[in-house]
Amino acid sequence: MLEAKLEQAAILKRLLDAIKELVADANFECNEEGIQLQAMDNSHVALVAVQLKEEGFENYRCDRPMPLGVNLTSLTKVLKCAKDDDVCTLKAGGDNTDTLSLVYEARNTDRIAEYELKLMDIDSDKLGIPETDYDARVTLPSAEFSRIVRDLSQLGESVRIEVSKEGVRFTSEGEAANGSVLLKQSDAIGKVPKKEEDDDDDEEKEEKEDAEEDGDDDDEEKPKVKKEKKDKKKKVKKEDDDVEMDGDEEEEYKDKGSDDEGEEEQDDEDSPSKKRKRAASSKDKGKKKAKRSKDDEEDELPDGVRIEMNQSVNLTFSLKYLVNFSKSSSLSSVVQLMLSNDVPLLVSYEFGQGHIRYYLAPKIGDE
CATH class of the missing domain: 3.10.150.10 (DNA Polymerase III, subunit A, domain 2)
Structure with a gap:
C-alpha cells in the first residue's frame, strides 16, 4: 500500500x-x-x-x-x-x-x-x-545556465566547457557563427560578514531613533508651557483693558482652563506609554530588518558563481541534452556542474523534496 x-x-x-x-x-x-x-x-x-x-x-x-x-x-x-x-x-x-x-x-x-x-x-x-571525485565543480544560478545553453544552441549543436583558473567558459562553434561565454569566480556567494556589519548599523540606527523619540517626548511638554504663557498674557491684557466678567463667565473660563489642563495632564500621562510603544515598535522594526537581512543572504547565494577545481577540464557535450536538463531550473535556483576528463558530466538540481540529477556522456573526437 x-x-x-x-x-x-x-x-x-x-x-x-x-x-x-x-x-x-x-x-x-x-x-x-x-x-x-x-x-x-x-x-x-x-x-x-x-x-x-x-x-x-x-x-x-x-x-x-x-x-x-x-x-x-x-x-x-x-x-x-x-x-x-x-x-x-x-x-x-x-x-x-x-x-x-x-x-x-x-x-x-x-x-x-x-x-x-x-x-x-x-x-x-x-x-x-559509482561515486566519483570530480576534478571541477561549478555552482551557478540555474537561470544563467539555462540562458547560456539556450543562446549557444542557436549557433551550433555542441558546446565545449572549459574550467580553468580564468573561470568556466562555454564555447559553441557553428557553420555561420561562433559564440563564447566566460563566467568568473564571483564574490556574491558568502556575503555574511557584510551582512553582520549591516546588522550593526541597523542597531546603531535603532539607538538613534530611540534617542530622537525620547527627545520628541520631552518636546511634548513644550506646548503646555507655551499655552500657559499664552493664557497669562490673555489674562493680563484683559485686566489692562478693565474687562469685567460675570461670575458665570469667570467659572466658565476656569472650567475650560481646567479641562485643557486635564487634557494636557492626560497627554502627559499617556506619553510614557506612547514612548514604550514606540520603543517596542522600533525593536520590532529592528527584528524585521534582521530577518529581512537573513532572507537577503539566502537570496544572494544564487547570484554568484563558485568554482572549485583540482585540475583544468575541457569537455564537449551535446547542447540538445543540456537544453532539456535546464528545464529543471523551475525546481531550483541553483545548479551544480561536476566535471572530470573522460567522465560523464553531472548536472544536479537540489530542491526541498529531494533532487534531480542528469548524467551526460561527453563527445569524443568528431562524433
Whole structure:
C-alpha cells in the first residue's frame, strides 16, 4: 500500500516537464525511504535520476517496496488537470494494483478530483552509479545556465566547457557563427560578514531613533508651557483693558482652563506609554530588518558563481541534452556542474523534496 501526499501538485508537474522529453516510460521505485526514478534515454547517452525523499511529503506511507511503471506522457496529461497549489495524493496497491490513483484537493474550496492511471510492466535494471571525485565543480544560478545553453544552441549543436583558473567558459562553434561565454569566480556567494556589519548599523540606527523619540517626548511638554504663557498674557491684557466678567463667565473660563489642563495632564500621562510603544515598535522594526537581512543572504547565494577545481577540464557535450536538463531550473535556483576528463558530466538540481540529477556522456573526437 502506497500513500504519498504532496503539499503542491506543481512539484510533480515541474519534474515531469523536465524529463518527459528524455524518457518515455519509466518505473517509479517506491520504498520506505521515498520515491526514486532512474532511466536512460533511447540513445543511451543521458541518464536521469530523481529522488523524492520521505520527509519531503506531508504524509508518506509505503508498506512494501513496489515499482510503478508509468507512461510519462499520460502522467503529464493527468497532472495538467490539477492546479499548481492543489494538494496531490498518490495512492497505489491494495485492491487496485494495476492503477495509480491521483487525488487533487483544492485549498480554498471543497473540490476534490480523483483520477486513475493504468500502470505498465516495464523491465528495467537499476544502474549502479559509482561515486566519483570530480576534478571541477561549478555552482551557478540555474537561470544563467539555462540562458547560456539556450543562446549557444542557436549557433551550433555542441558546446565545449572549459574550467580553468580564468573561470568556466562555454564555447559553441557553428557553420555561420561562433559564440563564447566566460563566467568568473564571483564574490556574491558568502556575503555574511557584510551582512553582520549591516546588522550593526541597523542597531546603531535603532539607538538613534530611540534617542530622537525620547527627545520628541520631552518636546511634548513644550506646548503646555507655551499655552500657559499664552493664557497669562490673555489674562493680563484683559485686566489692562478693565474687562469685567460675570461670575458665570469667570467659572466658565476656569472650567475650560481646567479641562485643557486635564487634557494636557492626560497627554502627559499617556506619553510614557506612547514612548514604550514606540520603543517596542522600533525593536520590532529592528527584528524585521534582521530577518529581512537573513532572507537577503539566502537570496544572494544564487547570484554568484563558485568554482572549485583540482585540475583544468575541457569537455564537449551535446547542447540538445543540456537544453532539456535546464528545464529543471523551475525546481531550483541553483545548479551544480561536476566535471572530470573522460567522465560523464553531472548536472544536479537540489530542491526541498529531494533532487534531480542528469548524467551526460561527453563527445569524443568528431562524433
